[in-house]
Amino acid sequence: MRSLPYLICLLLLVAAMFSCDGGRKRIAHEATIQQPNIIILMSDDQGWGDLSLSGNKNLQTPNIDLLATKGVQFTQFYVSPVCSPTRAEFLTGRYHPRCGVYSTSEGGERINLDETTIAQIFKKAGYATAAFGKWHNGMQYPYHPNGRGFDEFYGFCSGHWGNYFSPLLEHNGKLVKGNGFIADDLTEKAISFIEGNKNKPFFLYVPYNTPHSPMQVPDRWWNAFKDKPLKMRADDPEAEDTDFTRAALAMCENLDWNVGRILSKLKEVNLEQNTIVVYLSDNGPNGWRWNGGMKGRKGSTDEGGIRSPLIIRWPAAIKAGTQIEQIAAAIDLFPTLADLAGIPYHTEKPLDGISLKPLLLNQTHSPDERLLFAHWDGRVSVRKGQYRLDDQGKLYDIKNDPGQEKDISDSQPEIANQLTTAVESWKGEMLKNISVDNRPLPVGHAGFPYTQLPARDGKAHGRIVRSNKYPNSSFFTNWKSPDDRLTWEVEVLTTGDYQVEIYYTCPEKDVGSTLQVSFGQDRIEGKITQAQEPKLIGKENDRVERMESYEQEFIPMKMGSIHLEKGRGYITLQALHIPGSQVMDFRLLMLTKVN
Structure with a gap:
């Protein structure tokens, strides 16, 4: 005793x-300690070289650099060549063709509904979940983030957005107006979420939409770059648009500032030690600029198009200042984060990714024998150890030749043949009928009141044209005839009444067109009675000329309530009477279930 x-x-x-x-x-x-918080910060179109951490002397990213100093940096980490596939691979732990993702717009960006997402796994384990930013894996619920495991969503579901200053966004499906520069606004939402959930475990995904074009950035960041000499250039300087590069780097410095704000919040609320923070990009740089001498940029399956920074910090468990040279990929983040958090992640469909926990906790260091595939638009490359077989069947020693200048297929025939066979097998398994899409747009899910049917997902008939060849943030214009119409192939999931709103512009002289929305035998009519001048906006904030569509200040018009019967068919929007020279410019049809 x-x-x-x-x-x-x-x-x-x-x-x-x-x-x-x-x-x-x-x-x-x-x-x-056994239940860490998770924060994933994903930039958009930021190349591996767009960090001072990577050796780029054109910019300073001290907060992201410090994140690496206090955590683990992967030097050979890979994503997909473009946006939506990388997001799908992170969310599911599976290669994007398996998930139904074959495009970046018009429905091809959607993750199949029978896939399990990392957010669903963490939500099931009791975590509060949120996503703030660019979703790009489906808009209509249950493809929507709120249907894929996220309690909170603020941002946009499209592939890119046309206005970065107080734009029209959404919060859990309801349209709202943003507050200031979009990256700053998303960060504010992330900080508020951290504050509101500091006493329970949370899973926070912040997929920023910068430095994706259009190249808009506040004066504070642009003024530091607009006349700045570039110390480091693209391998082919003549291919580089220096103003575009300056704008991209200004946006990267703004991102770094926002990352610092999130890290400061963690420290303020005493969550720094037991929060796993992950930083990565979704593909290579969106322009020719310095990228460590690697071949390729966004859209390419070569090294420069798919190598991304990956930084993971967890002070409570991961040794600071570690570099890991073994190859890894976005498909690994699902099993890795679940494993680190002690959450079972057995899914109905096998994962392609592996847990990196042993590497992160210095438990093992095995030879690099795995194969990592990269695909876009039918082109496939594969990485094994220090070697990459490109989409033309040429073999390169990436460790010694990151620019992929010397084909070593003849001197390494065994490796070349092995990887060629592996690529053909992967294509046969993954790419058969990849773009055959029989998935209609779901309308009226019982668990969600809102359904957006944007111009992006619609099909124009007659003389109506899209405002730009890139659909994501476009609108329809040149609507001049009763024979013109717009259609969406949908499946109504719940029979009931739905409030109909359209977002449009129309000059005063053309006010008065009568519109009809129909689905099968059900229809509703409305008349445009309010003018909204179709003035293009965005150019005033662009630092360089954009490729995408400009925006307009679209306004809503309530048409009333339509009854929709459960089933598959086409929702059609057409004009019955046109008193002026045109009907309207059209951006969005919103359906809201009436209780």
Whole structure:
């Protein structure tokens, strides 16, 4: 039996620990160490070389650099050549062709509904979940982020957005107006989420939409770059648009500032130690600029098109300042994060990714024998160890030749043949009928009140044209005849009544067209009675000329309520009467279930 003085001393020690702020923190830390918070920060079109961490002397990214200094940096980490496939691979842990993702727009960006996402796994484990930013894996629920495991969503579901200053966005399906520069706004939402969930585990995904074009960035960042000499250039300087590069780098410095704000918030609320922070990009750079001498840019399956930074910081468990040279990919993040958090992640469909936990915790260092495939638009390359077989069947030693200048197929025939066979097998398994898409747009899911049917997902008939060849942030114009119409192939999931709104512009002289929305035998009519001048916006904020569509200030018009019967068919929008020279410019049809 313990002596009385010993018991008294023990009680005094315990009391001192609970009365001491540091003691409380230690006890809280020990209690939560098995359930870390997760934050994934994903940039958009930022190349591996767009960080001072990578050796780029054109910019400074101190917060992201410090994240690497205090965490682990993967030097050979790979994503897909473009946006939506990378997001799908991160969310599912599976190669994007398996998930139904074959395009970046018009429905081809959607993850199949029978796939399990990482957010669903963490939500099931009791985590609060949120995504703030560019989703790009499906708009109509249950393809929507709220249908894929995220309690909170703020941002946009499209592939790119045409206005970065207080644009029209959505919050859990409801359209809202953004507040200021979009990257700053998304960060504010992330900070608020951290504050609101600091006493329980959370899973936070922040897919920024910069430095994707259009190249818009606040003066504070642009002024530091607009006249700045570029110390490091693209391998072919004549191919580089220096103003585009300056704008991209200005946006990257803004991203770094916002990353710093999130990290500061974690420290402020005492969550820094037990929060896993992940930073990566979704593909290679969106222009020819310095990228470490690697071949290729966004859209390419070569090294420069798919190598991304990957930084993982977890002070409670991961040794600071570590570099990992083994190859890894976006498909690995699902099993890795679940494994680190101690969450079972057995899914109905096998994962292509593997858990990197042993590497991160220095538990093992096995030879690099795995194969990592990269695909886009029918082109496939594969990486094994230090070698890459490109989409033309040429073999390169990436360790010594990142620019892929010397084909070594003849000197390494065994490796070349092995990888060629592997690519053909992968294509046969993954790419058969990849773009055959029989998935209609779901309307009226019982668990969600809103359905957006944007111009992006519609089909124009007659003389109506799209405002730009890139559909994502486009609108329809040149609507001049009763024979013109717009259609969406849909499946109504719930029979019921739906409020109909259209977002449009129309000059004063053309006000008065009568519109009809129909689905099967059900229809509703409405008349345009309010003018909204179709003025293009965006150019005033662009630092360089854009490729995508300009925007307009579209306004909503309530048409009333339509009854929709459950089933598959086409929702049609047409004009019955046109008193002026045109009907309208059209951006969006919104359906809201009427309780």
